[in-house]
Amino acid sequence: MKFIVCVKQVPDTSGVVAVKADGTMDRSRMATITNPDDLNAVEAALALKDQNPEAKVIVVSMGPAPAEGMLRELLAMGCDEAVLVSGREFGGSDTFATSQIIAAAIAHIGLDEDDIIFCGRQAIDGDTAQVGPQIAEKLDLPQVTYAIDLKLEGDKLIVRRQLEDGYMTIETSLPCLVTCIKELNVPRYMTVKGILESFSKPYQVFDYNELKDEPLIELDTIGLKGSPTNVYKSFSPPLKGAGVILDGSPAESVEKLFAALTEKHII
Amino acid sequence: MVKFENTNPADFHGVWVFCEQRGGEVNPTAYELLSEGRKLADDLGVELCGLLLGDNVKDLAPAFGGYGADRVLVCEDPLLKEYTTDAYAKVLCDMVMEHKPEVVLIGATNIGRDLGPRCAARLHTGLTADCTHLDVDVAKYKEFLKSTSTMDVEKMQWDMSDKGLKMTRPAFGGHLMATIICPRFRPQMSTVRPGVMQCAPFDQAKADACKVELCPVTLSESDLKTKVLEVVKEAKSAVDLIGAEVVVCVGFGISKDVKTGIELAQQLADALGGVVGASRAVVDAGWLDASHQVGQTGKTVRPKIYIALGISGAIQHKSGMQDSECIIAVNQNGDAPIFEIANYGIVGDLFKIVPEMIEQLKK
Known part of the structure; x- marks a missing residue:
């Protein structure tokens, strides 16, 4: 039994955001973090391993070499093995091509009858929530997105899936893919013992040569060339024309406000 | 599976809207997308078609005509009664x-965001998530850029004959806008967030003229690897942020007295017939629940009046409210970015300003 967790290192968009002159994000000047929803996915796998100690938790990330630091932290949290999928051929991938490559990496690790793949719902840099379901499609696995609760019952996984106005409870066969949201759990911290152990745990890098014989990997389905979507234009969001600042005492400024609103028939 | 040939755009015609229903209730996003899809179909000179899946749902179909559909394709099967990804x-x-x-639009609801990517991967085509603006006509797209960016649109090179779908969405937490295209594969797929597109007025004559077609469905139990055990609607009184005409939104500025801050916002909202919203910081702190959240990870609102109390106005918040008709901001920090988009701003202490507002409204 394996729990494979897909994680992404992202620029911290809640902190300082650096934009280059050409309107693209300057990632080199921004702090990086483990994508928040992905930490909930890691915790879901570790919690399930707590109940099934024979299971192995493998974290998989696609990204540049520095993502090793993030993966070591996840090993220190308790994950057993880490795989970094990294290569020039993979660069510029959209969600379609990214899921193609990660699905190939998971196929390369090997998927057994009782395995579960965990992903975060979405990454904060793109907010698309597409890679999880697309990995599931490419591996022909059932998917359950927006998980807020889960338990293993025999050879079935029972997942509570969040809806806007409630939830649905879904039973799925294994292997399957689950995407996790922050309501699911609270991620644990690294331990000192975990940190010490993290450097002796198995760590592998899958590059293009390692994966090229996987049926999912073809040069016209990966990287920039294999991406169905392209960026047509990108630009900074607009600033509206400056409004009116109403000064004076609280009573005076509020009076001015309501006078203006009444005059414009807004109230 | 038979290979789906989808690399020749000339083989693909018409704009489709996936019309989501749950338990026989149409998700309002369907009407919003039909209204938007109508404009795209007119610009392309093609048919607008609604796609409705469910069990015994065909009576819902004519209403889609009232929002612009020329035709509705209905797929009925007992296995489509509850939503499952597989079916x-x-x-x-x-x-x-x-x-x-040539175009498929899907509401970016929890269900649409489950279904859209799965289908795009199977069809080997692109999908752009959570779009806030759509164009096919280059002249209209240029007008859009003129009003929403600082780019010198006239100095750029344009292929005016290009009728591909230009899908604009916020990226990097709303710090950038990106327009995405899908030039090589069809259909061009997009999910659109609830509340983003405006609903056209309902047209009874068009509803009466709408063609409804029942389509055969090939589906068996063995296609489903998941089973829905139960669907639970939570009784918690949902805040109708999207439908509200007035939203009074609180931010981290209420931190010095959270209880009073929320009470004041509620009283002001009551006086104006509105509802209370919250910034991400307030929801993350647990002061109000997530159903109140306005912003890119919360809800997108466009009320008549939006009052921001103690909200600095991070772009992620602005992307969820900047299309409000009248924005009023109260903040102690005169440099807060919220003032850049506010129609009216008051620099001051919300704990003094808001009681004054409530008082003057009573008169």
Whole structure:
């Protein structure tokens, strides 16, 4: 039994955001973090391993070499093995091509009858929530997105899936893919013992040569060339024309406000 | 599976909207997308078609005509009664492969965001998530850029004959806007967030003229690897942020007295017939629950009046409210970015300003 967790290192968009002159994000000047929803996915796998100690938790990330630091932290949290999928051929991938490559990496690790793949719902840099379901499609696995609760019952996984106005409870066969949201759990911290152990745990890098014989990997389905979507234009969001600042005492400024609103028939 | 040939755009015609229903209730996003899809179909000179999946749902179909659909394709099957990824993705993909629409729009609800990517991967095409603006006509897209960016649109090179779908969405937490295209594969797929597109007025004559077609469905139990055990609607009184005409939104500025801050916002909202919203910081702190959240990870609102109390106005917040008709901001920090988009700003202490507002409204 394996729990494979897909994680992404992202620029911290809640902190300082650096934009280059050409309107693209300057990632080199921004702090990086483990994508928040992905930490909930890691915790879901570790919690399930707590109940099934024979299971192995493998974290998989696609990204540049520095993502090793993030993966070591996840090993220190308790994950057993880490795989970094990294290569020039993979660069510029959209969600379609990214899921193609990660699905190939998971196929390369090997998927057994009782395995579960965990992903975060979405990454904060793109907010698309597409890679999880697309990995599931490419591996022909059932998917359950927006998980807020889960338990293993025999050879079935029972997942509570969040809806806007409630939830649905879904039973799925294994292997399957689950995407996790922050309501699911609270991620644990690294331990000192975990940190010490993290450097002796198995760590592998899958590059293009390692994966090229996987049926999912073809040069016209990966990287920039294999991406169905392209960026047509990108630009900074607009600033509206400056409004009116109403000064004076609280009573005076509020009076001015309501006078203006009444005059414009807004109230 | 038969290979789906989708690299020749000339084989694909028409704009489709996936019309989501749950338990026989249409998700309002369907009407919003039909209204937007109508404009795209008119610019392309093609048909607008609604796609409705469910069990015994065909009576819902004529209403889609009232919002712009020329035709509604209805797929009914007992296995489509509750949403499952497997059943809905199979039927949607089968329909797309058979009828070959050039554009497919899906509401970015929790269900649409489950279904859309699965189908796009199966169809080998692109999907752009959570779009806030759509164009096919280059002249209209240029007008859009003129009003929403600082780019010198006239100095740029344009292929005016290009009728591909230009899908604009916020990226990097709303710090950038990106327009995405899908030039090589069809259909061009997009999910659109609830509340983003405006609903057209309902037209009874068009509803009466709308063609409704029942389509055969090929679906069996063995296609489903998941089973829905129960669907639970939570009784918690949902805040209708999207439908509200007035939203009074609180931010981290209430931190010095959270209880009073929320009470004041509620009283002001009551006086104006509105509802209370919250910034991400307030929801993350646990002061109000997530149903109140306005912003890119919360809800997108466009009320008549939006009052921001103690909200600095991070771009992620602005992207969820900047299309409000009248924005009023109260903040102690005169440099807060919220003032850049506010129609009226008061620099001051919300704990003094808001009681004054409530008092003057009573008169």
